[in-house]
Structures are given as structure tokens and as C-alpha cells.
Amino acid sequence: MSKKFGIDVGGTSVKIGYFEGDILISKFTVQTSKQNNGADIIKDVAEAIITFASENNIDLDNIDGYGFGVPGPIVDNIVSFCPNIGWVEYDVKKEFNKYITSNNVLLANDADVAAAGEFWALKDENYRNLVFYTFGTGVGGGIIIDKKLIQGAHGGAGELGHMPVKFENAAECGCGSKGCLETVASATGIVNEAKTMLKESNTDSELREKENFTAKDVFDAAKVGDEIATNVVEQMCKYVAIASANVAATVDPDVFILGGGVAAAGDILIDTVKKYYTQYVMKQFKETPFKLAKLGNDAGIYGAAYLITK
């Protein structure tokens, strides 16, 4: 049975999972040290793994590999840049091998490994092609084609938050463009769009009573029929649907998975996206299902470990 570690490097903490076969045996966390442009992060991870292994009688010589998810684009197994952490053209494998010897150290973007994790979680479905969205502070994504995560020419495959979808009154996006999916479908975008709609109308809304409301508040208000909140949710879902119709015409997946904090809204999100999707998509793709992500915060460690499976 293959033994591997899945390591999900985040801006605040690094989650580490130890797997035997498909089974997550144990997980632990180290803090992300941002000093010196993240120079200590990999050392900290390696030391935590060495400690864990010695405490659990695991022989690191028998480990098949180490998969890493990192918050930035990867080209040829090198991190191009990680603004949150400070890495630029950073060779994680080389650094890791200073502490733990392994030829099999593989990297992918964090949203990509989350996609791989969700794909793994659906292994009984016999899907080959999956599109994963993560709706959080931003909107990310990952794409599995023929059971393999794709990375693209510049490590940018699955940057689904930066599909241009809104052309009238389009908001500026962090990426430098305008009207990207992220501006209407991220937690931040949902709150911003709600604030704009509140400002532009006099319609009653329970959102007016809160000084600082969240994307969750917007969904909760929509669930009880608040008109402004409903409009924000409908708009978000319409643009997710248009983006998905574009994605379907490009890669024709077996399934769309919606993940990230915003996806905790649940059925209202799936049902509303699906309603618009069938309006915009070609007949051939109308039945492609939308499902909620299953693994939550563990998707990254599962997916990072999955990199080693293939």
C-alpha cells in the first residue's frame, strides 16, 4: 500500500496529512513562518514530518512521495510566485530534500490540489473530467482532465475567478482586469455587490440593519426572501452559470463541484446556478451535474497526496 504525505501550504498554517493508500491516517498543522520571504516554511514542515514519523514508528525511507499544494502558480514543479508568502521562483523540492530525501516531491496550486482532493472523494462515480470552483475571499478553481490535474502553459489552468463575465458596471478585479467572475462571486464580491445595490435603491432589506455583513448574511437573507439579497445571489449564480457554460464548451466535464466558504450556502447555490446554466449552455451539456464539495478544509491535503498516486 502506498504511503505518502499531502501538504497544504496556506498563508496562516500548513496542513499536513499522512496517508496509507486512500486513507487519511493522521493530520497535523504547523504555523506558516512568513519571515525572510518564507525561507523557513519548508524546514518547519520537514521537521514536523520527521517528528511525527519518529513518534509513530514510520520509516521515512518507505514513503512513496510528498505532494504540496501552494498558493501560487507552478510551472515545471517550481513555484512562480506566492504573494502571500514571499516565494518567487522557489524550488520546494530542492529545499525539502535538504531535510528529507525523496525524488517524488510534486507541487500544484492550492485550488488545483483541492480539485484533485474532491476528485478523489468522488472516485466511486468513475468520473474522468471534473471542474472545481472555490468561492472564498477570491474565486479559484482546478480542472481534472482524463483523471489528471492540468496546469497550463503558465501554471494558470483553472483560474476560473478571472473569466470575464460582467461587462456593464463591471467592478475592478484584483488581477488588474474588470468584471471577472471573482468580482461578483467571491465572498468579497458578493458583499461589494450587495452594498452597491443597497446604495442604488430604497428597497427594504435586512442587510441595511447590519453594519458589516458577510456573504453568509447575504445568502441567509436571500433564503428568507429579502429582495436585495435575492438579487445579489441571482446575479452571482447567473455569472457562475455563464462561466460554467463557457467551461463546458471548452473541456466538457462530467461534473462541476462548488466549494469554498461561500458554498456552505448549500442547495440555494446549486439550484440557482443550475437554473441559469440550462438557459445558457448548449443542449449537449445541459445535464452535467453541479455538486457541493465534500472535503471542506481537508480537500488540500487529500489532493496533494493524490499528486503522488498518479
Added chain:
Amino acid sequence: MSKKFGIDVGGTSVKIGYFEGDILISKFTVQTSKQNNGADIIKDVAEAIITFASENNIDLDNIDGYGFGVPGPIVDNIVSFCPNIGWVEYDVKKEFNKYITSNNVLLANDADVAAAGEFWALKDENYRNLVFYTFGTGVGGGIIIDKKLIQGAHGGAGELGHMPVKFENAAECGCGSKGCLETVASATGIVNEAKTMLKESNTDSELREKENFTAKDVFDAAKVGDEIATNVVEQMCKYVAIASANVAATVDPDVFILGGGVAAAGDILIDTVKKYYTQYVMKQFKETPFKLAKLGNDAGIYGAAYLITK
């Protein structure tokens, strides 16, 4: 050296190429027999190959395989449907093997094999990921990821003509949806959009002098500054650019290739698409090049043969 046939099945004729290694040695054509829902097409193709082989002292026992491009979606090497020809759930390999024995009979959609052909033509560039558009009567496409043609869950990967891009005054599309790229960027779409713009304005245009003008006439008029024609071309290119920004955020290709009859317009098409593309796309993808297709009508036989290479 590998020996193979690339076979491009069209609605009017079937083009057949005989290849040794990467070299097209010979090509010939048979008419497409549409009687009996296309029941004779594969027999006609096989007989033409047998005749060609016997005339050229080629031993069919030494052929590595036969690649077919067909005008319809393929799932698991079976043609789902070909409206132009009459095939439904049609097993080309089984039919072909009645006349010529080969285990290596592989199928792909016609736009997909054209994409594979153009990828082959660019082999010196060391690209791994390519997106191909064909702008003809309709708009088709094909996508190469990590040097492999992708087909998708329903054989629909690369159906780029059916990305929803136009939401105001959107025209009906043949696919049953509205505002698809095909409605503004196919030869038919370009003519329709020009007619609509002519009807809705009094602006002088040389297009008014022609009873039936073509997409080529629209491009030719735009090249000499005709205002209506320029607007039509700008609109087409803007939507191709938006579609391409969506595709870039999905699969992040090394290159976009523009092919099909409309692409004969040349630099005006590339330059205008590129102008809008840089406006709509994320920074990371701005430098992705757009190039004109190289192989013209031979793309299909090259790409069909390429199916056998891999």
C-alpha cells in the same frame, strides 16, 4: 518509421492521406455517399485505400493504424451522431474492420483532428497546450492539453462556437441557445450581423451595393475602412477575444490558432482579436500568442494521422 492513414470524413468528400512518419506521402479523395444514412461511406473509404495500396505496392499488414476525423461528437471511439451524414451511435472501427483488419482505428471530431493537425504543424515550437478555432459556416474548435487531444465527457470538448458571449440583442443559435460565439463569429454570423447593422442605420457602406455578400466581402470592406464592415469585424473580434480570455482562464494554452475559411482574412483578424484580448484577459495570460492556421484543408488528414502517433 510508422506508416498510417489519416482520413477526414466531410459532408461532401472524404480526404485520405497516407503518411510515413511525419511526411504526407500521398493524398486522395472519395465522394461521401449519404444514401442509407451513410452506410456505404466506410466501405468506399476502405476500397479506395485497398486500391491505392495495391497501386503503390504498400502492404496494408504493415500499417500502424488508421485515424478518422468525423463531423460529430465521439464518445469511447463511437460516433454519437453526425447530422450531415446520418450516422447515429455508429462504430466506424467495426465497419472498417469488415474490409481492412486493424486494431488501431481511432476516431475524433473533425474540428478536433484539425486542431491536432495544426499542433503537429507547430511541433518545432515545443508547445504542449493549444487551442484551435475554426471559423467557417459554423464555429468549431479543438483543444490539446499536454500534447493530447481532449474529448470531454460527452465528446464535446472544444465546442468553442457555443460559448455564450453576447447577451444584448443575442441571435438564436443553431444549437438551441442564444448569443453563442457562432452567432457573431461564423461566416454566417458575420453576414447576419452585417445585415442587421445595415438595416438599423443609414450609414453608407459598400456592402449595400451587393445583393448577396459574404464574410470575405465584410472583411475586405473593413480593410478599406468601410464603417459598417469595420463594426462587424470589431464585434466579431471582441467576442472571440472574450471567449479566448475565458478559455485562457480555463486551460491556459501556449497558443491560440485561428483557422477555417474566415481566418483567410489574415492579419486584420489576429490584430483585432489581440487588441481586445489584452483588455479582457488576466495579466498572466496577456502574452499568449494568436496565430493563423497553417495547413488549410489538409489539417484534418494530418490530425487524423496524428491520432495514430500517440
